[in-house]
Amino acid sequence: MRYQRLFLGVFVLSVAGCHQHPLTDYRPLDQAGMWSSNIEQLKGLNTSDQEIAQVIKLKHAGISDDTCVELVSAAHVRKHLFISGDSASNLAGAGFAEPQILEIARADQLDTISIDAVTLKLIGLSDSIVQLVLHRHLDGQPVMASAEISRLKNTGLTERQILDLINRGMTDEQAEKEIRSRESARNHKDTSFVRVRGRKPR
Numbered sequence: 001m002r003y004q005r006l007f008l009g010v011f012v013l014s015v016a017g018c019h020q021h022p023l024t025d026y027r028p029l030d031q032a033g034m035w036s037s038n039i040e041q042l043k044g045l046n047t048s049d050q051e052i053a054q055v056i057k058l059k060h061a062g063i064s065d066d067t068c069v070e071l072v073s074a075a076h077v078r079k080h081l082f083i084s085g086d087s088a089s090n091l092a093g094a095g096f097a098e099p100q101i102l103e104i105a106r107a108d109q110l111d112t113i114s115i116d117a118v119t120l121k122l123i124g125l126s127d128s129i130v131q132l133v134l135h136r137h138l139d140g141q142p143v144m145a146s147a148e149i150s151r152l153k154n155t156g157l158t159e160r161q162i163l164d165l166i167n168r169g170m171t172d173e174q175a176e177k178e179i180r181s182r183e184s185a186r187n188h189k190d191t192s193f194v195r196v197r198g199r200k201p202r
Helices: 002-016 027-031 036-044 049-060 065-077 085-093 098-106 110-122 127-138 146-154 159-167 172-190
Strands: none
Touching: 027 036, 027 049, 036 049, 036 065, 049 065, 049 085, 065 098, 085 098, 085 110, 098 110, 098 127, 110 127, 110 146, 127 159, 146 159, 146 172
16 A cells, blocks of 8 residues: 555656656846846746747847746646747737737737738738737637738728728628729729820821
């Protein structure tokens, strides 16, 4: 019986420690300029070497220590490692504020919508439209992909018109039909026959 209890104790300890990373090297964080208090917080989160590498990417992107810790924590709340350093860094590089990045991270959609979010910024849409699209994504509401929004903008639609289509829940399929219709009308207009009048020959 004593040996059975001993074996059970060893088994419980091994299971409890299977997700721990006691040999993680935190020195790169210190070298990247992270405050010791934040490094201690990451130690408390049992951050892995793989996650440390992701945090280094965040530091190089200029993301604050507190947000770095929050991003790792948000991933752990979702029961997975933080592996979205590139996505978060790209959002920061496109001008998204750290609270916005954290909002996306807490919804566990950093890798899902970061490309669309960055594209919306690059095509020059206002912050209000970008925020609307992001919140529709986060709320699970239908919303066009950034590529379709960009193409609609290129057909000559104003931001107000695009905003109206987004609020109406236009899908990618519906957007494609609208784009083809507008492109067809524009091409027809550009190639319309113009009769040239001149003097009659004598």
